[in-house]
Amino acid sequence: MALARIESDIARGVWVDPSKAALQTEQRREQDAKEAITVAQWAEIYLRMKERESKTSTHRTISARVHNHIVPVLGNKRLIDVTRADIEQWYDGLTVKREAPYQTVRAMFLAAVESDRTALVTSPVKIKGAGKSEQRECRYLASDDEIQRLMEFTPESMQAFICLGYDGGLRVNEALALRRKDVAITRDNHGKVTDVRIRVERTLTRAATGSENTGSIEGTTKSEAGKRTVILMPSSWPVMTDHLDNFVANDPEAILFPSKSDPNRYWRDDRASIEFKAIAASAGIQVPKGKEFTYHALRHYSATKYGLAGAPLAALMARYGWSDVKSAMRYQHADMDMQELFVSRMQTQRNDTELANVVSIDSKRKVN
Numbered sequence: 001m002a003l004a005r006i007e008s009d010i011a012r013g014v015w016v017d018p019s020k021a022a023l024q025t026e027q028r029r030e031q032d033a034k035e036a037i038t039v040a041q042w043a044e045i046y047l048r049m050k051e052r053e054s055k056t057s058t059h060r061t062i063s064a065r066v067h068n069h070i071v072p073v074l075g076n077k078r079l080i081d082v083t084r085a086d087i088e089q090w091y092d093g094l095t096v097k098r099e100a101p102y103q104t105v106r107a108m109f110l111a112a113v114e115s116d117r118t119a120l121v122t123s124p125v126k127i128k129g130a131g132k133s134e135q136r137e138c139r140y141l142a143s144d145d146e147i148q149r150l151m152e153f154t155p156e157s158m159q160a161f162i163c164l165g166y167d168g169g170l171r172v173n174e175a176l177a178l179r180r181k182d183v184a185i186t187r188d189n190h191g192k193v194t195d196v197r198i199r200v201e202r203t204l205t206r207a208a209t210g211s212e213n214t215g216s217i218e219g220t221t222k223s224e225a226g227k228r229t230v231i232l233m234p235s236s237w238p239v240m241t242d243h244l245d246n247f248v249a250n251d252p253e254a255i256l257f258p259s260k261s262d263p264n265r266y267w268r269d270d271r272a273s274i275e276f277k278a279i280a281a282s283a284g285i286q287v288p289k290g291k292e293f294t295y296h297a298l299r300h301y302s303a304t305k306y307g308l309a310g311a312p313l314a315a316l317m318a319r320y321g322w323s324d325v326k327s328a329m330r331y332q333h334a335d336m337d338m339q340e341l342f343v344s345r346m347q348t349q350r351n352d353t354e355l356a357n358v359v360s361i362d363s364k365r366k367v368n
Contacts, residue, residue: 034119040075042118043067046108055219057205062104069101070108084124091127098136102130113307129362139300140291142166146283149241149302153283158275160243161257164198165298168230169306169320172269172295173204177218181252183240193237198230200321203245216266226321306332 017365134298164175186195204218259265287293
């Protein structure tokens with residue numbers, strides 16, 4: 001009977017090999033599973049993928065963006081159901097700086113397109129210009145007088161830390177990762193300092209969540225270009241030598257800026273940032289609305305001055321540890337803050353000249 005039914009199905013052209021039918025059923029089940037994946041589910045898969053290839057601090061940052069800004073709005077939607085309109089609505093509703101969350105959601109959806117775990121064929125994340133950096137609009141470029149005033153209000157134990165920012169242009173966690181062995185001081189036969197160089201070999205990162213270590217730990221630099229030697233200006237030499245003499249143990253492995261509670265532990269960047277903010281406030285540095293003056297602003301100051309001094313692109317990239325040409329290109333010319341400063345000085349000079357002319361004319365009138 002069964003054979004007769006099979007022969008009948010073959011004759012009518014509707015017979016399917018049972019093994020092929022099982023395969024098709026399994027393929028359909030897999031396809032349904034891929035189509036059912038929500039943004040929230042894919043987000044967790046994506047974060048696990050990133051955890052294997054990212055530094056702990058980077059992964060923490062990405063995870064925060066995903067859980068704070070992406071999943072709460074888009075999480076319940078299936079990946080394949082998210083439209084460009086959904087992304088635009090999500091983008092418009094962001095209450096934080098939008099560049100970073102947008103870059104994360106774009107990378108997340110592109111990874112879904114490339115993965116064989118999802119049914120997504122093309123990414124809906126396509127807002128023109130949305131991924132461009134907004135950071136430059138927020139940076140505050142301090143003047144020379146403000147940097148000098150900042151140093152005047154900085155405790156002696158922190159002056160070298162500030163100096164490494166505005167002169168050496170080190171990132172905050174590059175400075176905090178330094179040990180005595182990383183500072184090379186050259187002296188002449190009379191003991192006079194003739195050169196000070198900083199070797200940047202590592203940076204700090206936060207310990208992974210759940211780790212016994214709740215502080216900062218050593219990690220690799222942001223990129224291979226981050227490993228570099230930075231020559232300091234002569235005006236910075238006394239600051240660095242005084243710091244080594246008075247605040248650092250006489251051991252090559254001694255940390256330059258240790259934790260306030262334990263000299264054998266690194267100082268965390270968030271604690272350093274709190275103290276920096278307090279110092280800037282004490283120094284009376286007035287930051288315009290919409291601008292930020294953080295430790296990274298000192299790096300911005302250093303790179304801008306280096307660029308204005310005529311440093312070519314290659315020199316900028318080498319000194320500040322950039323592998324991205326775009327980052328260095330910004331400092332080959334003065335930015336808008338510096339332009340505003342120069343224009344202000346021009347106006348002041350013009351006012352002084354006009355005042356001098358008026359005085360001269362009045363003097364002539366009195367003589368006549």
